[in-house]
Amino acid sequence: MRVGIISPNYYAEETGNAVTVRRVERHLKELGCEVKVFATDRMAGEKLQGAVAEFAPDILHAFHAYHGGRMACVLSKVLGIPYLVTFTGTDIYNALCDQRNLELHGALRGASRLVAFHGCVRHRLAKHMPSLEERTAIIPQGVDLPVDCTTLPPAEEGSFTFLLPAGLRPVKNVLFPLEPLAALYAAHPQVRLLLAGPVLDKDYAAQVMEALERYPFARYLGVVGHDLMGDLYRRIDVVLNSSLSEGGMANTVLEAMAYAKPLLVADIEGNRSVVKEHVTGLLYRDSGEFVAKAGELLADARLREKLGKNGKAQVREHYSPDKEAVSYLNLYREILQAK
Incomplete structure (x- = not known):
């Protein structure tokens, strides 16, 4: 399966979105998917559209409903491929409640499925757009367990x-x-x-x-x-x-x-x-x-x-990253089978 990920961040590795996207990308590849990330902070408009078209994904996966979802919505219409959106934070707690909400509504209604990390996020979405609650899956974030948890000396002695x-x-x-x-x-x-x-x-x-x-x-x-x-x-x-x-x-x-x-x-x-x-x-x-x-x-x-x-x-x-990736892969398959 070829998966195109639309992310607001990727090269700024320390941001939350980039950490999430890099983890999901890595574990999807381990499951045999061909994955390419398109970062909207580096590429936009016709250049982004051309790059996605050249990759020819089976499905688009947007992280952050406003910054990623709107672009996935446009690409989906132009290229004729389905997309899903994962909520990551300010999209559900800010963008749904301010001047961006009309644009956001369109991106969410066009998505085949939506993903929240926890039921509290799905509940918040239902307050604004109740018709989308049934289309929202819960997939908890994963986290890679460290190999070494040995305590190191403090940066400042006695602190x-x-x-x-x-x-x-x-x-x-x-x-x-x-x-x-x-x-x-x-x-x-x-x-x-x-x-x-x-x-x-x-x-x-x-x-x-x-x-x-x-x-x-x-x-x-x-x-x-x-x-x-x-x-x-x-x-x-x-x-x-x-x-x-x-x-x-x-x-x-x-x-x-x-x-x-x-x-x-x-x-x-x-x-x-x-x-x-x-x-x-x-x-x-x-x-x-x-x-x-x-x-x-x-x-x-x-x-x-x-x-x-x-x-x-x-x-x-x-919070296994392996289970996280398997859950996404199963959701991709479900979306593509329903086409």
Whole structure:
């Protein structure tokens, strides 16, 4: 089977969409598919159409309903091939609710099937477009289990480090942890915060850089290659997610669990779909809860160990990239048989 993937990102390897697409591409190829990715941030218009036509896929698979789905919809009409769309985050939590929604509706209605990472995303779609709920399949994100989970020495001796892996843009809300962690740092000077991720919004990134100057315990690492993130996870103590929304489950949350790291995450739908309170991590609703739970993790090594162990077991049982790829392949076959 020849599968053409339409993705808003691919060459910026550290973005969530690129991580997802590269994983799915790799595992589909292992199943015998011929796969080619067309990144809309590198190619558009007639050039993209020509490249897809030359590849001659049997089916198109768009990631991100707005940035990928709209292009897949156009290509489907021109080339006469079916397409499906996987929701990845801002498409379901933002684009359906703002000025982009009319364009988005067309892309979704034209798709043979839709895919959500979790039932909470399908439920949200049903509130806006109830007729599409039955056409939406649930395929959880996969995550590759690391070969080596051995703890490495901390980047700074004697430190207790929180890691926030996220692109710098408003929806990731990376400014939030600074003030509550400052309160914790006042009582526990070993506290550190590391931010790692690409600049995706220059204005917001400028605000982050300005804010970091006021918090001596915090440091921005810049872009850390996905192949180097494993060593970073192994050197830190707790992984954070402060997002305002996530498309069912964040890659970084699943990766932290794969590395047996405890989580402290915002109490939002996408995080609740993966993180269970005091089982695989801790959830917070405001700065007061953040400080209290960050302090709990700092003080209780046994709790950190329990959360990390449970998280790794959950990833191993429920988030297999092999199962993810097989589920997509079965869906492709179902779509093509119905033509």
